[in-house]
Amino acid sequence: MAEFTSAGLRAPVLRPRTTAGIVLSTLFAANVVAVTALFAASGPSSNVLVSLGRLAGLYGALLMAFQLLLVARLPWVDRRIGMDRLTSWHRLLGFGLLWTLTGHAVFIVSGYAAVENTGPIDQLGTLITTMEDVLRAVVALVLILVAGALSARYARRRLAYETWHFTHLYTYLAVVLAFGHQVAVGESFVDSAAARAYWWTLWGAALAAVLAGRMVLPVRRNLKHRFRVSAVVPESPDVVSVYVTGEKLDELPVRAGQFFLWRFLSRDRWWQANPFSLSAAPDGRSLRLTVKAVGQGSAGLRGLRPGTRVFAEGPYGAFTTAHQTRDNALLIAGGVGITPIRALLEDVRGHVVLLYRVRSEDDAVLLDELVAIARTRGAVLRLLTGPSDQDGPHGPVLGARSLAALVPDVADRDVFVCGPPGMTKAAVRGLKELGLPPAQVHAERFSLAG
Known part of the structure; x- marks a missing residue:
């Protein structure tokens, strides 16, 4: 065969993945410094354990906010780093979150127990019944521990995505409860206008990123492009290609190698979201996915009817x-x-x-x-x-x-x-x-x- 080579392709001075990694790392490091400075400005507690508990709680709140940012599916970040790496980083931060929030609870309860000369269990009961929003914090910690257990590789592999996703939604409730606890009793939060402004900005930005990336942008794109199945073509006894068309597909920012989360809005499939990559380079007229029947969800694609409406989230991925x-x-x-x-x-x-x-x-x-x-x-x-x-x-x-x-x-x-x-x-x-x-x-x- 004749060979084809391109002329003069040069690597960029700074790779897209490196650029995004530097931006995220710098942002995280700056917030670690800010949280530490706010903690130092509020002054240490008279009890070392209580001080350690407060600091662990603040770092835990920061990790939780950055976890939200990593899974917000913001296009600028996703197409440079990729959902798989972002999910992996989210998972690593999750382990840090479990340790910091558990440490927060243990140090705070132990510290107050030492001050009051009582047992940890009795002290926990006292805190729940006498201090505002401590019960919320306990519920939030339990929800996060459950989510962490379900995210362990052994458990995750045995759960359907929809089941895992539904239970994981409770972590958003944990976020609300944890923030409410922080607002009510956090010393560095309550006693400083600067700290209050910082934490409101941090949590507001994290939640706004999730809202924009996971709700506003997908809905906006689907309203604009109005995806629908145009053809279903068997490629072999267990492989099928699904062609999806829509409006203004030439304006869809998609590249070869990326994937979508496809939700086919038929009566028996609307609740399932499956990640399938494109099997042909996008041409501005249609999108194609090719799927092998390895489970009930993928096997059912053969029965899709042309004209079926599609809700597609994406494109995602840095495999381009x-x-x-x-x-x-x-x-x-x-x-x-x-x-x-x-x-x-x-x-x-x-x-x-x-x-x-x-x-x-x-x-x-x-x-x-x-x-x-x-x-x-x-x-x-x-x-x-x-x-x-x-x-x-x-x-x-x-x-x-x-x-x-x-x-x-x-x-x-x-x-x-x-x-x-x-x-x-x-x-x-x-x-x-x-x-x-x-x-x-x-x-x-x-x-x-x-």
Whole structure:
């Protein structure tokens, strides 16, 4: 095949992901300094445990506000960092939140118990019955502990997204209760006009971000574009493509490699939101998603009728050519992970090599399209067949030695990887062993949480 290369593609001075990371890190660090300064200005308590409890509570409130910001789905942040990384950071902050709020409760109760010369349980009962809004704080802590337990990997994997999401909504109640407690009894809050202004601004900004990113923007886009199913095309016995059209799709800020949360408004599906990536580069006229039947939700797409209205949230994700830093690219896909890779094949710049890992050629979704696109743009398509645990002549099929043999100039390419978690992890590990820097390796997990 003839080779196609782009001329003079240069990495930006500062990558989009780096820019967004610096902005968020600086914002968080500045708020840590502000919270610490406000705590210091209010003066320490006469009891060390009470002082530690107050400080832990303030840091917990800050972590809670930033957790809201990370999952607000603001486009500027999401398309630079990606929902998977933002969700991971949200989860890490969640562990910090559990520790700080638990520490807040333990230190405060222990400190007051020491001052009153009573037991912790008795002191907790006294605080609940005598101090305003302490009961709210206890309820908020319980709700956060429950949400944290349900977000643990073991529990999350066994819950349907809708169940997890419904129970997680109670954390917003916890936010309201915690803020009410802070307003009523927080010493650094009550005694300082500057502290009150700061906390109101912080919480107001966090809640406004959630409202804008998760409610206002999706509703506005759906009212503007009026998405609906235009066609349902079986690709194989267990794979189906759904075409979605609408109004003014050329004005939708979507790129190849991104995904939407699709809610098909039929009688039996309106309550389900599923993350499916685009399987074709957007052309301003329609959007296409291609799904393999791996569960009841995805299997039911085959029965969708043309004309069904669609509520689509997105586009989301940083798995796009906006992060490409080299002239050429390597695309690695496994199974149905080919769908965003197939869209990227149309959009990625320079000469492209596509490695498609499947059990057999019959499992290669959209293979005819891939062959046609590869031929048109002079890309190299290699179908790697065989069981997932089968090695090739150079060891693991997507290990370092095999990748180097299949793509000798891999170090000079950006690499986009999408597939099952085990395959993705193996490929990323192999690329790391070959010395590729993280800036050249792009892998994104298309999921809602957990």
